[in-house]
Amino acid sequence: MSDTSLTYWQEKASRLSIETRAFIGGDYRAAASGECFPCVSPIDGRVLGQIAACDAADVDDAVRIARAAFEDGRWSRQAPRERKAVLLRFAELLLARTEELALLETLDVGKPIRDSLAVDIPSSARSIAWMAEAIDKLNDEIAPTPHDRIGMVTREAVGVVAAVVPWNFPLLMACWKLGPALGAGNSVILKPSEKSSLTAIRIASLAMEAGLPEGVFQVLPGFGHTVGAALARHGDVDCLAFTGSTRTGKLMLKASAESNLKRVWLELGGKSPNIVFADAPDLDAAAKAAAYAIFFNQGEMCSAGSRLLVESSIKEDFVRRIIDFAPRLYPGHPLDPASRMGAIVDDIQLKAVLGYIESGRREGARLRLGGEQARKESGGYYIEPTVFEVEQGHTIAREEIFGPVLSVLGFDTDEEALALANDTNYGLAAAVWTSDLRKAHRSAKALRAGVVYVNCYDDDDITVPFGGYKQSGIGRDKSLHAFDKYTELKTTWISLD
Numbered sequence: 001m002s003d004t005s006l007t008y009w010q011e012k013a014s015r016l017s018i019e020t021r022a023f024i025g026g027d028y029r030a031a032a033s034g035e036c037f038p039c040v041s042p043i044d045g046r047v048l049g050q051i052a053a054c055d056a057a058d059v060d061d062a063v064r065i066a067r068a069a070f071e072d073g074r075w076s077r078q079a080p081r082e083r084k085a086v087l088l089r090f091a092e093l094l095l096a097r098t099e100e101l102a103l104l105e106t107l108d109v110g111k112p113i114r115d116s117l118a119v120d121i122p123s124s125a126r127s128i129a130w131m132a133e134a135i136d137k138l139n140d141e142i143a144p145t146p147h148d149r150i151g152m153v154t155r156e157a158v159g160v161v162a163a164v165v166p167w168n169f170p171l172l173m174a175c176w177k178l179g180p181a182l183g184a185g186n187s188v189i190l191k192p193s194e195k196s197s198l199t200a201i202r203i204a205s206l207a208m209e210a211g212l213p214e215g216v217f218q219v220l221p222g223f224g225h226t227v228g229a230a231l232a233r234h235g236d237v238d239c240l241a242f243t244g245s246t247r248t249g250k251l252m253l254k255a256s257a258e259s260n261l262k263r264v265w266l267e268l269g270g271k272s273p274n275i276v277f278a279d280a281p282d283l284d285a286a287a288k289a290a291a292y293a294i295f296f297n298q299g300e301m302c303s304a305g306s307r308l309l310v311e312s313s314i315k316e317d318f319v320r321r322i323i324d325f326a327p328r329l330y331p332g333h334p335l336d337p338a339s340r341m342g343a344i345v346d347d348i349q350l351k352a353v354l355g356y357i358e359s360g361r362r363e364g365a366r367l368r369l370g371g372e373q374a375r376k377e378s379g380g381y382y383i384e385p386t387v388f389e390v391e392q393g394h395t396i397a398r399e400e401i402f403g404p405v406l407s408v409l410g411f412d413t414d415e416e417a418l419a420l421a422n423d424t425n426y427g428l429a430a431a432v433w434t435s436d437l438r439k440a441h442r443s444a445k446a447l448r449a450g451v452v453y454v455n456c457y458d459d460d461d462i463t464v465p466f467g468g469y470k471q472s473g474i475g476r477d478k479s480l481h482a483f484d485k486y487t488e489l490k491t492t493w494i495s496l497d
């Protein structure tokens with residue numbers, strides 16, 4: 001049996017022991033209320049375990065512990081190089097546990113095991129390691145003040161950080177926040193989505209094993225309206241780093257305004273335009289990238305290229321190339337290393353995506369591919385790669401679907417393409433395909449998005465910032481800019497008189 005077979009992973013899954021409790025202080029424990037909720041695998045509807053359903057009482061405990069840890073300096077006052085050593089060990093432990101963590105991720109959210117192994121876990125470890133490497137290389141500033149004064153500008157950890165994250169890349173979205181937040185010396189409380197608690201719970205003990213002191217990193221599984229809301233409203237949480245939907249992001253800002261004005265950073269939804277001009281350098285490569293841009297991770301991607309804008313003269317040819325390629329991404333068993341598309345995260349999301357497909361049909365969009373539920377006999381939640389030709393007014397052309405549904409629009413001029421691209425409340429990502437250097441630069445400047453791809457899609461690296469314009473968010477994850485979220489700037493004046 002090899003790690004390239006379905007049987008290998010099924011066998012491994014059958015022997016996997018799954019931790020389901022919260023991690024508070026330095027230990028795993030049940031929620032204060034004793035309540036649990038079922039963890040259902042979207043692969044086949046099987047219950048994997050009963051997860052601790054934390055609530056406001058657990059939040060109070062965890063915040064008190066986090067505050068004490070921050071104040072006594074057990075982590076916040078360690079030398080940067082010491083924090084770096086611990087976080088590098090943490091990253092190594094994540095990598096050493098790649099198979100176990102990838103399996104947990106796939107069982108929990110249904111993404112293909114090949115992606116969990118190749119993307120989620122290594123990228124998570126890399127983002128922790130990169131931030132760890134950075135922390136003893138960031139200098140503070142001395143301002144050019146008058147001769148008899150020194151103006152020092154220093155960064156200090158903000159204090160207690162709550163990280164509230166979604167389910168599409170559970171570990172990776174958490175690590176984008178943990179790296180800089182822990183690196184800067186904060187105490188962090190992680191709240192995973194109720195749809196994807198398993199890797200968050202598991203890594204708490206790995207962080208302790210790496211040498212993170214007790215109380216510096218805690219994990220509170222549970223629901224948004226209980227744990228999430230209690231963290232957002234808590235008077236002793238200094239910073240709320242959120243990734244999720246725009247709707248919930250707005251609630252986070254409101255909760256901050258109505259409590260202690262904690263810093264709120266938002267990584268939110270998108271409806272990203274992928275513009276293909278007739279002079280794109282390689283239409284086959286562009287079509288393949290356009291398919292991956294929407295079907296990778298079952299379309300459960302904040303940056304999904306969900307709106308394909310194609311110049312009218314090549315539209316039919318281009319759509320045909322996507323339709324020819326897409327069946328290779330048809331959903332398969334997520335534990336089969338050959339599968340390139342897996343299951344939708346749960347039955348709620350399945351129904352939401354099918355509802356959008358239905359609205360496309362009802363509003364007169366032209367279905368070109370897919371549109372049906374797949375693998376029903378499995379007991380899990382799967383949807384075919386789906387392509388619609390739409391008009392700008394259609395619901396599926398405007399709203400984030402967060403599933404494998406592509407909306408295709410035609411355009412005749414550059415101006416029309418850019419106007420259509422920017423006609424959205426979102427501004428996370430955008431792409432443009434052209435051989436014309438000036439058109440590429442002009443378009444990239446005109447697109448109101450935090451990330452613009454030219455002749456590529458979904459390139460990703462920890463070295464560059466990621467985040468959105470407009471209602472796609474506030475602030476940036478990744479790169480050295482991420483430290484801005486988790487630090488306060490302090491100005492200290494010193495008189496030399």
Ligand code: NAD
Nearest residue numbers: 165166167192193224228229244245248267268269270302
């Ligand atoms: P969501 O907003 O439903 O939930 C996100 C998190 O917030 C979860 O942990 C959830 O439990 C919690 N939550 C829900 N309601 C809450 C409340 N009232 N108070 C406090 N917390 C609450 O989003 P989701 O369905 O988990 O994730 C999908 C969304 O995330 C999509 O819109 C996607 O575009 C976005 N996303 C954005 C990025 C990015 O970097 N911009 C990355 C991944 C996902």
